[in-house]
Amino acid sequence: MSASPDATGRGSGTLSEPTDEALLEDAAHGDQGAIAVLYDRYKGVMYGLASRITGDPALAQDAVQEAFVGIWRNASRFSSAKASARTWMLSIAHHRAVDMVRRRRPTIDLPDPELPPPAQLVSVDIWPEISQRLDADSVRAAMLTLSGVQREAIELAYFGGLTQQEIAARTGAPLGTVKSRVRLGLLQLRASLEAGGAGREGSADRRMDTA
Amino acid sequence: MNGEHVEMACAEVDELSGLYVLDALDAAEAAAVRRHLATCSEAHAAFADVAAVMPALNGLIDPVRPPAELRDRVLAAVAATPQAAAPQAAMSQEAWSPVPVTGRAPSAMPAPSAVPSSPSALPSPSARPSPSPVPISLAVARERRASRVASWWRPAMAAAAVLLIVVLGGLNLVLERRASDAEARASVLRSAIAVSLDPNSQVAGLHGSGVAAGATGFAAFPKTGTGYIVVNGLPQVTSDKTYQAWFVTGGTAHSAGLLTPDSDGLSVLQGVAMTPGAELVALTIEPAGGMPAPTTDPIVVGEMQPGPVAVAFPKLGSLSGG
Numbered sequence: 236m237s238a239s240p241d242a243t244g245r246g247s248g249t250l251s252e253p254t255d256e257a258l259l260e261d262a263a264h265g266d267q268g269a270i271a272v273l274y275d276r277y278k279g280v281m282y283g284l285a286s287r288i289t290g291d292p293a294l295a296q297d298a299v300q301e302a303f304v305g306i307w308r309n310a311s312r313f314s315s316a317k318a319s320a321r322t323w324m325l326s327i328a329h330h331r332a333v334d335m336v337r338r339r340r341p342t343i344d345l346p347d348p349e350l351p352p353p354a355q356l357v358s359v360d361i362w363p364e365i366s367q368r369l370d371a372d373s374v375r376a377a378m379l380t381l382s383g384v385q386r387e388a389i390e391l392a393y394f395g396g397l398t399q400q401e402i403a404a405r406t407g408a409p410l411g412t413v414k415s416r417v418r419l420g421l422l423q424l425r426a427s428l429e430a431g432g433a434g435r436e437g438s439a440d441r442r443m444d445t446a
Numbered sequence: 447m448n449g450e451h452v453e454m455a456c457a458e459v460d461e462l463s464g465l466y467v468l469d470a471l472d473a474a475e476a477a478a479v480r481r482h483l484a485t486c487s488e489a490h491a492a493f494a495d496v497a498a499v500m501p502a503l504n505g506l507i508d509p510v511r512p513p514a515e516l517r518d519r520v521l522a523a524v525a526a527t528p529q530a531a532a533p534q535a536a537m538s539q540e541a542w543s544p545v546p547v548t549g550r551a552p553s554a555m556p557a558p559s560a561v562p563s564s565p566s567a568l569p570s571p572s573a574r575p576s577p578s579p580v581p582i583s584l585a586v587a588r589e590r591r592a593s594r595v596a597s598w599w600r601p602a603m604a605a606a607a608v609l610l611i612v613v614l615g616g617l618n619l620v621l622e623r624r625a626s627d628a629e630a631r632a633s634v635l636r637s638a639i640a641v642s643l644d645p646n647s648q649v650a651g652l653h654g655s656g657v658a659a660g661a662t663g664f665a666a667f668p669k670t671g672t673g674y675i676v677v678n679g680l681p682q683v684t685s686d687k688t689y690q691a692w693f694v695t696g697g698t699a700h701s702a703g704l705l706t707p708d709s710d711g712l713s714v715l716q717g718v719a720m721t722p723g724a725e726l727v728a729l730t731i732e733p734a735g736g737m738p739a740p741t742t743d744p745i746v747v748g749e750m751q752p753g754p755v756a757v758a759f760p761k762l763g764s765l766s767g768g
Contacts, residue, residue, distance in 0.1 A: 310529065425495065
């Protein structure tokens with residue numbers, strides 16, 4: 236019998252431990268100890284993400300280091316109204332890992348890591364109840380409701396660290412197709428997750444029109 | 447070469463939303479999207495729509511154990527890195543135009559003289575020709591506080607503004623002092639004060655009672671973006687306790703974050719997103735790490751009102767001596 240978190244899964248399970256958000260607050264006040272705790276919590280997932288994007292242990296370590304420096308530098312800019320601490324920190328780690336791989340391609344400009352997010356991204360974690368009980372299996376199941384080309388485009392973009400031009404070159408699809416595959420794929424992923432069981436049976440009936 | 451500054455149409459920008467949130471645009475494209483979003487009056491909900499799946503995508507990451515020595519490397523790099531200023535653009539020295547400090551701190555409040563009769567009559571720091579410390583109507587605030595603390599949790603609050611006035615001279619002393627040991631923090635304070643003086647901001651004057659008697663401060667939130675909670679004179683708490691700030695709306699408290707007084711008893715919380723419709727800002731003492739809801743009675747309270755509500759800081763003068 237699997238655990239059913241629905242009765243109490245309201246995010247109050249970590250009262251004895253400071254939340255990630257509280258640790259970011261402390262970091263914003265100059266508390267380096269808070270960064271140490273965040274490192275211990277996130278080192279595995281950040282290194283996992285950076286390793287997948289860079290495919291290189293040394294680059295991945297650099298990316299994790301840069302990510303925590305960025306988190307430390309910009310802790311005061313974190314706002315829990317915009318995203319969870321987890322999403323915010325992983326977005327920084329992702330950005331730094333992408334920097335690392337693109338830095339190896341001299342033709343590509345580096346993004347400015349200090350820019351604040353546009354206001355339109357303000358409501359990022361709009362379904363905390365859902366994301367709370369997200370597990371990798373349900374997300375994988377939801378990913379299966381995407382078309383193969385949508386899934387490929389999203390994986391190349393996010394976990395491959397490729398730009399749209401690189402995805403187009405890799406897949407042989409025109410740029411416009413890459414754009415809509417990624418966008419419609421993300422919307423389909425969202426729809427599957429919101430539909431509850433996240434297409435556990437791989438139901439194709441929820442599939443959106445693909446590009 | 448104008449390729450870098452091609453303006454995009456809204457539909458074109460929305461097309462890029464998926465690639466944008468996945469970090470899959472090159473720098474010039476990402477900058478063009480940002481530029482458009484920053485200036486466009488359209489909501490561009492397409493971006494929030496796709497950004498919402500990021501927690502799910504991040505759920506697909508398989509953790510990998512990094513080498514043990516990375517921890518020391520990361521923490522050493524952090525220790526060597528100064529922190530960025532608060533999100534609000536810090537006011538420049540010129541714009542702030544601080545009151546010149548001659549000699550040491552006035553250890554007492556200046557004698558009350560002409561107290562402005564409405565918030566709109568408040569002097570603005572940049573417009574004052576001959577700045578002299580502004581007297582303060584603490585008695586008014588104290589009276590209101592006395593009647594309020596007992597029933598602070600009740601949301602219905604009178605609309606009449608408490609007249610609180612910045613003690614510019616004393617504040618400047620603190621800024622001077624801060625500038626010498628922590629320029630970054632001084633600039634945060636300046637930004638916070640600037641927000642508190644903006645008529646478009648929501649501001650609360652804060653007053654302590656009980657164990658925090660004598661603590662004063664303010665909470666200030668700009669029309670858009672995040673704001674500040676600044677409290678002076680909070681006593682230190684033991685390491686198993688923390689100060690936690692709350693927004694109170696309709697009798698419900700939402701955490702605004704944790705405050706830690708520095709050695710001078712000054713606590714500054716920045717990057718605070720105001721709970722919409724918040725009626726009160728309050729502080730309680732909670733177990734370290736904070737609580738989802740307050741478990742103790744508030745020891746600092748203030749009610750939100752439209753700015754500018756200038757802020758009483760009666761204890762600042764004494765800081766410069768210590």
